[in-house]
Amino acid sequence: MNKGQSMHAIAAILHEPNTDFSIEPIELDAPTSGQVMVKISAVGVCHTDLIFATGKMGTPFPVILGHEGAGRIASVGPDVEGLSVGDKVLLTFENCGDCPNCASHDPAYCHNYRPLNFSCLDAQGCTPAHSEGGTDIAARFFGQSSFASHANVNARNVIKLPADADEALLSPLGCGVQTGAGAVMRSLRAKAGSSITVIGGGAVGLSAVMAAKIVGCSPIILVEPNKVRRDLAKELGATHAIDPMASDAAEDIHKISPGGVQYVLDTSGNLGAIESGVKMMAPKAMFGFIGIPTDRLSPLPVSIGPMIGAGYTFKGIMAGDSDPQTFLPELVYLVTSGKMPLEKLVTYYPFDQINDAIKDSHSGGCIKAVLRFDTK
Numbered sequence: 123m124n125k126g127q128s129m130h131a132i133a134a135i136l137h138e139p140n141t142d143f144s145i146e147p148i149e150l151d152a153p154t155s156g157q158v159m160v161k162i163s164a165v166g167v168c169h170t171d172l173i174f175a176t177g178k179m180g181t182p183f184p185v186i187l188g189h190e191g192a193g194r195i196a197s198v199g200p201d202v203e204g205l206s207v208g209d210k211v212l213l214t215f216e217n218c219g220d221c222p223n224c225a226s227h228d229p230a231y232c233h234n235y236r237p238l239n240f241s242c243l244d245a246q247g248c249t250p251a252h253s254e255g256g257t258d259i260a261a262r263f264f265g266q267s268s269f270a271s272h273a274n275v276n277a278r279n280v281i282k283l284p285a286d287a288d289e290a291l292l293s294p295l296g297c298g299v300q301t302g303a304g305a306v307m308r309s310l311r312a313k314a315g316s317s318i319t320v321i322g323g324g325a326v327g328l329s330a331v332m333a334a335k336i337v338g339c340s341p342i343i344l345v346e347p348n349k350v351r352r353d354l355a356k357e358l359g360a361t362h363a364i365d366p367m368a369s370d371a372a373e374d375i376h377k378i379s380p381g382g383v384q385y386v387l388d389t390s391g392n393l394g395a396i397e398s399g400v401k402m403m404a405p406k407a408m409f410g411f412i413g414i415p416t417d418r419l420s421p422l423p424v425s426i427g428p429m430i431g432a433g434y435t436f437k438g439i440m441a442g443d444s445d446p447q448t449f450l451p452e453l454v455y456l457v458t459s460g461k462m463p464l465e466k467l468v469t470y471y472p473f474d475q476i477n478d479a480i481k482d483s484h485s486g487g488c489i490k491a492v493l494r495f496d497t498k
C-alpha cells in the first residue's frame with residue numbers, strides 16, 4: 123500500500139443504536155503521522171462497547187466500536203519509530219501524550235481522555251473509515267475501532283508482543299483485564315495479607331480476583347449473584363464467594379473478616395451493592411469504584427463524619443491507573459507464565475458471529491467474548 127492511499131477492509135458497523143452490527147466492506151485511509159495500521163487478529167467485547175452501542179453516550183452513527191484489539195502491524199505511517207510491519211501488537215486506550223498526567227505516566231487520567239476515546243472522531247472531527255459509497259463511518263473509538271479487519275492506531279497506544287504470543291487470548295488485556303487487575307495492583311495497591319472484597323464477577327471483577335491472588339491478599343471475597351461466576355472465582359483464587367441475593371452480603375463479610383475488609387472494589391455499578399460495600403469497610407479501608415451506575419451522576423452513599431472517623435479513602439478508577447507501556451507487558455508475562463489463567467474467562471467467536479457474542483455478553487452467557495478473524 124502506498125502512503126496516502128486508502129485500502130479495503132471489513133468492519134462490523136453499527137448504523138443505529140441498539141441494532142445488530144452489520145459486517146460490511148469499508149475503505150480505510152492510510153495511517154497518518156505517528157500511526158500504524160494494524161491487521162486485527164482478535165478483539166475482545168467489553169461492557170463499554172455495549173454502553174456506547176445504546177447511543178446514550180453521544181456516539182456518532184454509523185460507528186465502528188471495539189477497543190480490545192490485537193493483531194499484526196500491516197503498515198507504518200510517517201514519524202513512527204520502533205515498530206515494523208509484521209510485529210504482533212496489543213492495542214489499548216488513546217491518550218494525548220502531552221498533558222500533565224500523560225507527562226507523569228498517568229495516561230488513564232489524560233486531560234483529553236474523553237474526546238480522544240469517546241468522540242469516535244479525531245480532533246478535526248474526521249474519521250479514517252468510509253463506506254464504499256463514500257459515507258463517513260466514525261472510527262476512532264478508544265483510538266482504534268477494532269471491530270474491523272484493520273484499524274489505525276497511534277504508536278503510543280500499541281504494545282509490542284513477543285513473536286510467539288497468542289494475541290487472541292491476550293486481546294482483553296488492553297481494557298477489561300488491565301482495568302480489573304490494575305485496580306488491585308496499581309489503584310488500590312493492595313498488600314500481601316490484606317483482605318479484599320470484589321463486587322461483581324464479570325471479566326473485570328474476575329481479573330481483580332486473579333490479581334488479588336497474585337498479590338497475596340487474603341481473604342479474597344467475591345460478591346456475585348451468578349453461581350457459575352462464583353464457582354469460577356473460587357477456581358481463580360477467591361477464598362469466599364457470596365450470593366448477595368441469598369443473604370446480607372455486608373453481614374457475611376463481617377463474619378468472614380471481623381471488623382470489615384481493607385479493600386472494597388465495585389465493578390457492578392449497582393447502587394444497592396455499592397451501599398452494601400461501604401458497610402463492608404474496615405477502619406482505614408479503601409473503596410475503589412470501577413462500575414458506573416446507570417445514573418452516572420449518582421452521589422456517593424457516604425456520611426462525611428463517619429468517613430472521617432474511619433479514615434476511609436474513596437477512589438474512582440479508570441483503566442486500572444495503568445501506564446500501558448509498562449503495565450501491559452507485566453500482564454502479558456503473568457498470563458503467559460500461567461499465573462493469570464485468563465483462558466478460563468474467554469469464549470471465542472468467529473468475527474462474523476459478533477451479534478451472538480454481543481447477545482451472550484448481555485445475557486451473561488459468556489464472561490469475556492473474543493472475536494477472532496482466523497476461525498470459522
Ligand SMILES: [Zn+2]
Pocket residue numbers: 168169170171189297298
Ligand atoms: Zn473496555
Ligand SMILES: [Zn+2]
Pocket residue numbers: 217218219220221222223224225229231232233234
Ligand atoms: Zn494526556
